[in-house]
Amino acid sequence: MKILVVGGGGREHAIIRKLKESPRVEKIYAAPGNGGISKDAECVDISAMDKEKIVTFSKENGIDLVFVAPDDPLADGMTDALEDAGIRAFGPHANAATIESSKVFSKNLMKKYNIPTADYEVFDDPKKVMSYIDSKNKYPVVIKADGLALGKGVIIAENRDEAQAAVKEIMQDKKFGDSGNNVVVEEFLTGPEVSVLAFTDGISLKPMVSSMDHKRAYDNDEGLNTGGMGTISPNPYYTDEIAEICRKTIFEPTVAAMNSENRKFKGCLYFGLMITPDGPKVIEYNARFGDPEAQVVLPRLKTDLVDIIEAVIDERLSHLDIEWSNEAAACVVMASGGYPLSYKKGIEISGLDENGQTDGATVYHAGTKFENGKFYTNGGRVLGISATAKTLDEALDKAYSAVKSISFDGAHYRTDIGRAVSEEKTD
Ligand code: AMP
Ligand code: GLY
Numbered sequence: 001m002k003i004l005v006v007g008g009g010g011r012e013h014a015i016i017r018k019l020k021e022s023p024r025v026e027k028i029y030a031a032p033g034n035g036g037i038s039k040d041a042e043c044v045d046i047s048a049m050d051k052e053k054i055v056t057f058s059k060e061n062g063i064d065l066v067f068v069a070p071d072d073p074l075a076d077g078m079t080d081a082l083e084d085a086g087i088r089a090f091g092p093h094a095n096a097a098t099i100e101s102s103k104v105f106s107k108n109l110m111k112k113y114n115i116p117t118a119d120y121e122v123f124d125d126p127k128k129v130m131s132y133i134d135s136k137n138k139y140p141v142v143i144k145a146d147g148l149a150l151g152k153g154v155i156i157a158e159n160r161d162e163a164q165a166a167v168k169e170i171m172q173d174k175k176f177g178d179s180g181n182n183v184v185v186e187e188f189l190t191g192p193e194v195s196v197l198a199f200t201d202g203i204s205l206k207p208m209v210s211s212m213d214h215k216r217a218y219d220n221d222e223g224l225n226t227g228g229m230g231t232i233s234p235n236p237y238y239t240d241e242i243a244e245i246c247r248k249t250i251f252e253p254t255v256a257a258m259n260s261e262n263r264k265f266k267g268c269l270y271f272g273l274m275i276t277p278d279g280p281k282v283i284e285y286n287a288r289f290g291d292p293e294a295q296v297v298l299p300r301l302k303t304d305l306v307d308i309i310e311a312v313i314d315e316r317l318s319h320l321d322i323e324w325s326n327e328a329a330a331c332v333v334m335a336s337g338g339y340p341l342s343y344k345k346g347i348e349i350s351g352l353d354e355n356g357q358t359d360g361a362t363v364y365h366a367g368t369k370f371e372n373g374k375f376y377t378n379g380g381r382v383l384g385i386s387a388t389a390k391t392l393d394e395a396l397d398k399a400y401s402a403v404k405s406i407s408f409d410g411a412h413y414r415t416d417i418g419r420a421v422s423e424e425k426t427d
Contacts, residue, residue, distance in 0.1 A: 001306065004029045004058055006048050006078060007069035008037065010333070010366035010384040011291035015069055015305075016041050017362070018298045022306045031057070035375050036356040036365020036383075048073050051081040058087045065090065065309065071148055074267075074287050075101035090309045092287050096258060096265040100287040103184045104146045113257035115250055116281040118142070118186040126171040129185060133163050142186040145170045147179030154225065156188065191276040192237040193283065195293050198251060198271065199308055202264035204318040205255050207247070209300050210238035211293045212421070217340060219416045226340045227381060230417030232392060233296035233329045236424075237275050246273065246280050254285070266312055295364050295384045296329035330395040331386040332403050332417050333366070337410025339380035344410065349375040349382070351406035361387040361402035377408055393422050 001024055005012050013036055019025050020040055031054060033043030046053045048070055058066055068078045068091035077094035091097075098105045110117040123129045133141055143166045145153035153176050157163035170180035198207040211233040217223030250271060258265045270286035270293070289297075298305070302323040311320045336343035349368065352375050357363050364386060367379015383406065387398035396418050403413060 001025055001064040002027045002029070002062055003065045003067060003306075004031060004054070004061075004063045005033075005041065005067045005069060006031055006054060006073055008032045008034045008043075008048065009070070009291055009379075010364040010381065011289050011294040012069050013037050013040070013364040013366070014294040014298045014384075014386075015067060015289065017364070018301060018305045019067075022304045024304065024306045029057075029061070029063070034365050034378065035368035035370035036363065038370055039355045049076060051076070051078055054078065055081055055085045055087065058082065059085065063087065065306075067091070067309070069288060071097070071100055071286065071288055075148065079267075088313055090267060090313060092265050092267040093263075096263045096267075097287040098263065099258065099265065099269075099285045101148050102146055103144050103284070104182050106285050107184055109257055109261065110282060113253055113260070115253050115257065116279060118189050118281060118283070120184050120186040122182055122184055124182050126167050129167050129171070129183060130164060132185060133160070138187075139163075140188045142188050143167060143170065144184045144186065145176045145180040146182040146184065147176065149176040149179050153179055189274050189276050189281060189283070191274045192235075194235045194238045194242075194273045194275060194280075195231075195290055196238070196246065196251075196271045196273060197289060197293060197297055198269050199312055199317060199322070200255055200265060200267070200269050201312045201315040201317040202255065202259065202266045203315055205251050205269070206317060206320075206322050207243070207251065208297050208322075209233050209324045210235040210243075211290070211296050212237075212418075213290065213293060214414060214417055217335075217412075217414075219414050224340050226335070228290065228292045229333045229335065229414045231290075231292045231296045231331045232395075232418040232421065233293075233300060236421050242275060242280055246271070250280065250282060266315070291366075292331045292333055292364075292381075292384045295331040295386045299329050299362065299386060299388050300325045300327060325388070327388045327390060328392040328395045329386060329388045330392065330399045330418055331364070331384045332399045332413055333381050334383045334385065334403060334406065334408075334411050334413045335381050336367075336377055336379070337412050339412065343380055345376075345378050347377045347408045347410065349377060349406065349408045358385075358402050358405050360398050361385050363402070363406070382408070382411070392418055396422065
């Protein structure tokens with residue numbers, strides 16, 4: 001098979017490396033890909049948002065399957081455009097991707113179908129938001145822009161001033177553009193967070209192994225929210241008992257709810273969960289693999305990913321057994337100095353071999369380019385260094401020793417990925 005992967009970050013690199021393991025795959029293309037991906041796939045210079053060019057390229061090159069990985073093209077109808085042109089695609093249709101691209105939609109869905117989530121109200125008028133927040137007078141309060149905002153449209157306001165500043169930024173200054181026309185104001189929940197990605201064909205749902213993201217930029221969960229600075233899998237808070245509650249109260253009801261709304265979801269459905277004292281609740285849905293969750297979940301997948309993708313597209317997932325390794329996995333993201341705010345690009349990376357790899361771990365490239373035999377930084381998140389091992393501690397040791405062998409000016413990474421978990425375990 002010839003497969004085209006749409007996207008060009010660490011998640012896409014992890015998807016491509018997994019696809020490469022399949023004996024069914026003859027050739028992989030990436031649009032646009034990146035420096036590291038170019039060692040595993042042929043990169044084509046087409047934007048991940050360019051539906052017309054992706055369709056034309058797929059037709060001209062006899063592509064058998066397109067894997068649409070990022071949120072924006074899914075929300076914009078890339079899967080619909082490909083299917084209309086007779087090309088098989090993995091990823092939800094636009095009307096189902098709304099579960100991620102509109103928080104107002106997803107919150108209303110959960111309310112209508114009794115899926116546990118934080119209490120909330122939706123507003124389109126900044127004055128009404130503040131009078132609501134004043135009437136509750138309970139802090140912290142969570143304020144979210146409705147639309148996609150690169151994981152940065154969520155503000156946890158500790159007091160009235162912060163709430164007012166957030167409302168102004170989102171609704172009046174339009175920091176996230178039209179994403180901020182509506183806001184969701186939510187009750188603040190507490191408890192450990194768990195990411196569960198699941199394959200679903202709209203009929204049955206098969207959860208993957210669990211993971212834990214680290215969203216803040218700095219150690220001890222300080223600094224701004226980022227796209228994700230590191231992950232571990234499995235997530236120790238996700239016990240069998242919690243998994244069973246999630247299946248009954250969240251996963252299956254969500255698939256059914258989307259069907260009832262005539263928005264059948266086919267693809268990878270991502271549940272961002274918080275295990276609160278009142279049980280697991282949904283913080284957010286994503287319509288795709290997480291990044292860097294994919295970098296710890298996919299390395300543990302033993303079943304041929306192409307078989308799974310086809311079972312999802314053809315709606316026969318319930319007949320397929322999906323196998324996972326019992327090993328633990330860890331991923332440490334190396335980011336550009338300054339990320340998630342402004343940062344420089346084009347800085348030479350040292351410590352990588354000619355394939356962009358290093359000994360003892362797998363290097364997933366998130367934002368790199370390859371020129372004249374060298375790798376350079378080309379994004380906020382630059383590399384995700386992943387390793388698997390029998391225990392989490394060993395996986396972390398392997399990932400961190402590989403991180404220490406790689407460097408670029410201004411490189412920043414968290415030194416405490418998975419540490420809270422591994423310390424709790426040994427206490
Ligand atoms: P989201 O983009 O919706 O996943 O939100 C980003 C992060 O903000 C989450 O991973 C949580 O850490 C935090 N967050 C979002 N909603 C809430 C909430 N209702 N209560 C507490 N923390 C939240
Ligand atoms: N790592 C969080 C996300 O992909 O949304």
